[in-house]
Amino acid sequence: MLFIHAHLVTMEPCENGFVTIPDGFMQTDGEKICAIGAMSACPDIASFPSQEVFDLGGKKVYPGFIDAHCHMGLAEEGLNFEGDDLNEMTDPVTPQLRGIDAVNPLNLSFDEAVNAAVTTVVTGPGSANPIAGQFCALKTFGCNTDRMVLKEPVAMKFALGENPKNTYSDKSETPMTRMATAALIREQLKKAQRYYEDCLKAEEDEDTDPPDFDAKCDALLPLIKGELKAHFHCHRADDIFTALRLTREFELDSVLVHCTEGYIIADELAEVNAKVIAGPLMTTQSKPELRNASDKNPAILSQNGIMCAICTDYNVMPIGMLPICAGMAVREGMDYWQALAAITIHAAQIVGIDDRVGSLKAGKDADFAVFASDPLTIAAKPELVVINGRIVRSSL
Secondary structure, eight states: OEEEEEEEEEEEEETTEEEEEEEEEEEEETTEEEEEEEGGGOOOGGGSOGGGEEEOTTOEEEEOEEEEEEOTTTBOTTOSGGGBOSOOTTOSBOTTOBGGGGOOTTSHHHHHHHHTTEEEEEEOOOSSSSEEEEEEEEESSOSOHHHHEEEEEEEEEEEOSHHHHHHHHTTTOSOSSHHHHHHHHHHHHHHHHHHHHHHHHHHHOTTSOOOOOOHHHHHHHHHHTTOSEEEEEEOSHHHHHHHHHHHHHHTOOEEEEEOTTGGGGHHHHHHTTOEEEEOOOSOOOOSGGGTTOOTTHHHHHHHTTOEEEEOOTTTTSOGGGHHHHHHHHHHTTOOHHHHHHTTTHHHHHHHTOTTTSSSOOTTSBOOEEEESSOTTSTTOOOSEEEETTEEEEEOO
């Protein structure tokens, strides 16, 4: 397909911010963007079948939006236990769980995502367990999760603070304190390190037997090797510092998820070049560790030079609210372009999928949306949504 006379908001970083092309073209080939640039460099339009050429008349084209942290498909609307696959609350340490095994791609939230131009979601288990399991990155259109996968696993989920405490104190089991939560994480990571060392010894010495298979340690091997990111659920400042402490001890590639009190310690986070997925915004202080929640959080983090994504934490907030949350961040002081980046290129970079999505660039996935108005406002609605080079919504 060939899209012409488009105002391309590429979100590709440049010296002065992000590249925009006021009168440009974009060509797709199968699932990829194969060419993009000014109309002066546009291919011969006559060489394309008329049904494959779209004159956008100056409307703006944005990369598909990315929710960098949610639980889409694991907890279904309108159902209780039958549709709730979010937390395995029988064991506090479950790194072997794969979120993809619980995703129902026919859940109506996927349609809601497409309708809001959210084309990629990073989804997985909840925060009941200190080590909860593996997150995956999925496209939001399809009926088969194996065909919707962008990257799996994309992160290992850890949780600190109230949620593990509340889950297991009710059972009179460990962990009942923040100390025990951190201790369980340390213990399992130490086991995984030893498991990895034993595996290496067996590879190097044919007379050494490999260790007995351990599903938990095996799932953590990519993390120990530095090949998988650690996503830490943390709200309070002390929990954020515990996440950073564990990160140092085990040399993890970590991301701070929610980071609710991050704005209070922004200088400390900037010092360690922390990466943050903030949100959800526009919610109530529904539990004690949210008492200092502020919609100014993304703005203050960004102003301190911290790369920040914005998430809905669906199903805490509807997935379609993602661009509106970015708009709220702008209202509370975040630079407009930083807010847009927080649901496009910065979200992709933080998660580690920017080789595929997050900006409009030749070679990347053809995931984009056309808007006639500012997409970060509540009245905005995409006129065209394309995922993997396929038009999935259109009112043009």
